Amino acid sequence: MALTRTRIKVCGITRPEDAVAAADAGVDAIGLVFHRDSPRAVSPAQAALIARAVGPLVTVVALFVDAAEAAVQEVLAAAPVGLLQFHGAESAAACGRYHRPYLKALRMAPGLAVEAVAEGYDRASGILLDSFRPGVPGGTGEAFDWDRVPVALRSRLVLAGGLTPANVGDAIARVGPAAVDVSGGVEAAPGLKDATRIAAFVAAVRAADSKRQSGSKP
Ligand SMILES: O=C(O)c1ccccc1NCC(=O)[C@H](O)[C@H](O)COP(=O)(O)O
16 A cells, blocks of 8 residues: 655754754654765754754654764764664665664666665665765755656655755656655755745645545546
């Protein structure tokens, strides 16, 4: 049985007020980036403040890019993380080391055998597909060719990369992911989310869900 409500994650939150705006708009998860080179990087102490602001029932996702185990453990000790997200070249064994639910991000490099690679992460709660730009691990603001998404992956797919309030409805209609993930598309500037854009993104997702449901009725 397929989901009728596309889950929403807003990634790259750096301020408690943005986390509150996302929660108030009705998102399911917020992402915190623990990658030093990102304009959206937060410290474990900031993460604790943001997690407190967002309350108990919005999932806090901690995102790492090939991080040392100690760095991940430091974050887990500091903040109530509900889900890990591995956005680098981490193996399935490395992702499973923390005995926590996790998302594995795959960047859609040319020629990537998406389905085969995703199968190697069968313990992942979801597979996040993001755009590929050499040398940039994520948050590119660019969409990839959605026709490359394997149908078999949809039920555990988190679709990311260049989503905006303007294109997310089309993405849902064409791909039918379990969840969507947005960062740059709801920002006023890198790392600074915009409450109006977040609300517009959520509204566009809900409109697409309604359209899908009415379209699927006999
Ligand atoms: O957002 C970042 O700066 C970032 C840095 C390093 C690794 C991953 C990063 N973001 C990952 C995300 O989950 C983003 O939401 C995803 O890449 C989509 O970003 P965007 O295209 O800006 O919506």
